[in-house]
Structures are given as C-alpha cells and as structure tokens.
Amino acid sequence: LQRSFGHPxxxxxxxxxxxxxxxxxxxxxxxxxxxxxxxxxxxxELLEGYDATFRPVPEFQFPAYLGExxxxxxxxxxxxxxxxx
Numbered sequence: 213l214q215r216s217f218g219h220p221x222x223x224x225x226x227x228x229x230x231x232x233x234x235x236x237x238x239x240x241x242x243x244x245x246x247x248x249x250x251x252x253x254x255x256x257e258l259l260e261g262y263d264a265t266f267r268p269v270p271e272f273q274f275p276a277y278l279g280e281x282x283x284x285x286x287x288x289x290x291x292x293x294x295x296x297x
Contacts (some may be wrong), residue, residue: 213240215285220268220291220292220293221278221291222239222249223294235258238257239244247251251268252266253266254263263297268297274290278292
C-alpha cells in the first residue's frame with residue numbers, strides 16, 4: 213500500500229488467515245479507490261457487525277510482525293497501521 217498508493221501498510225492479527233486476508237484485501241481495495249485510513253479513524257465497513265479502528269505500529273515492533281514487509285521495503289522508511297477490531 214505504501215509504495216503503490218502512499219498509504220501506510222495495514223497489519224491485522226487475531227483472525228483466521230482466510231478472514232484476515234479477505235479483510236486486508238477489502239481495505240487495500242478501499243485504499244486503491246482513494247480511501248485513506250488514519251490513526252484513530254473508525255470504520256464499520258471492514259468487519260460485518262464490528263467497528264474497527266487504526267493505531268500506528270511503533271517501529272520497534274516491526275521485526276516481530278513485519279518480516280516480509282521489511283524485506284520488501286529493504287530499508288525504506290515504513291509506516292504501518294494496525295487494524296484493531
């Protein structure tokens with residue numbers, strides 16, 4: 213999302229992989245369509261029956277959760293939001 217759309221990457225934990233992939237794909241399509249998610253923003257559009265919000269992921273947490281993204285961005289500055297439901 214960051215490289216293609218200038219939007220922070222989105223991290224989601226705690227859901228079964230198929231559900232998480234679906235939610236992240238939906239969020240990515242919304243970003244592709246021009247939607248911007250910001251820290252503290254709340255949406256009911258991603259998880260049916262649940263509100264979700266976005267929180268910044270501190271850089272010291274990146275290695276624990278973002279191994280593939282760190283390899284992809286290869287040292288480029290990275291912004292990440294966690295989708296919290």
